[in-house]
Amino acid sequence: MSGPARLQHVFAALLATAIVAPSPARSADSALPACLAGSPVPLVVMIGESTARPALLRGGIAPALEIIEADNSLPLWSASMSPPSSQQFGAMHAQFAGSLLPIDLDGDGVHDRIYAGDLAGRLWRFDLHHGQPARQWATGGVFADLSRGALRGFIAPPDVSLPADGTAGPAWFNIAIGTARIGAAAVANRLYVLRDHFPFEAWTQPRYDQWRPLRETDLVPLPRLGAVLAQPAPDGYYIETGAADFLSPTLTISGRATLALAEPSSMTGAGCLVAAVVSSIDLAIGAESPAAPAAGAGGGPTRLAITMHAGEPFALVRDGSHAACMAGDVHVPSCDVDLSPRRTWWRREDAD
């Protein structure tokens, strides 16, 4: 089977399983190639007990979301539209693939929040209530409904970050998440940069039920990668990125998100190798910045053309107090990280 034909087959399978009502016997792994289904995400939870437990979060069809024990794969919690899951959410009619991000908000080692994107193009937000039984453990709902009927959904995990400038006012989360086609036909994909103005606030279920999900009409559109925000975007913005898919999560370093735009027709072989273009944007204004140093003086933004495994995140290879950012075997300087410790305060205890 040729690359495009194989891809068409893959996405046809996706389409068949993503939007329709769930079938209890199927899991995500049966519908998606491994590289697009995503790996289970490690997290630490306290479900129905007061001790923290390592676990794995995975998406699927029925249940749509599931948490299992890391050691023995015993189910701890699940969520779907209808029983027999631990919790039911009426709008959870679409499958989740690998677009899952648990976050430890308070640094206590236990995860407090999950952002998850489904294949219908909706971003979910869940608050996790430690120690509660499985049937009450999570409160959540659709945070942003960005589907608009187009056959595009979320395969890559969201990338959540606080603003880089450390604004004095109330903080928010920038949530960068890109879409991928869910079907054979090409779609106009987008990179969304949404703003969650309640980053550290745990919502009750009634609060979630009252929340009106963000839609594209709430966001400022940018017509192409490289365009810059010309007006305030209190709820966020989105960039129209064309037919290329977001299969890997963006990585935000110093307020700049490095992203990989995958060309789906180039996908070959069982290894899911795909041609991609790496770029970098300033999350505050959407401006594109060089992914690699420009050749010659006065060069514009430089994009890197690479080949990578679909769904593979940017890897950081630590060398002393510096971490080199890699996409496959290619070094991407725009997401290199300085891990050097910085001095904050000093005192002398033996002084009078």
Place this chain on the structure above:
Amino acid sequence: MRAEARARRASGFAVAWMLVLVALIALAGGAAAHDVLFARQLATSRAQQQRAFALAELGLRAGMVQLSAAAAPVADTGTLHPGTARSDSLHVTLQPGAVRIPAGYSAGRFITRDYEIQSTGASARNARSVLVQGMTRLEAAATQSP
């Protein structure tokens, strides 16, 4: 007869004056010696205190180097004896502190962790200096592996 007695009185007065003078000179000498001794002790003590301070600073640097090199340092403590003098030592304690989400970096992939490095330098004559340095560092979140 009267002249002889007057000469004897004058001679006794001179002896007394000489004795007073000698006593004064002895006192001044003693005071000077005491000053010198005291100043020497002070200088030595100050030198030892400075030595302890320098050792404490060395300990801070050692802690910072350890923090720079390790991927995810845990609480650590240790004593070193730099140099040849057995009385010189430094004791360093590296203590991880609060963790939070770093501004401008992907949550879930990075954390910011605070550290406290306490360094105690010790030298002769019980000279001791304690310095504490607060540090912060960007690290990979536990579930990720840069």
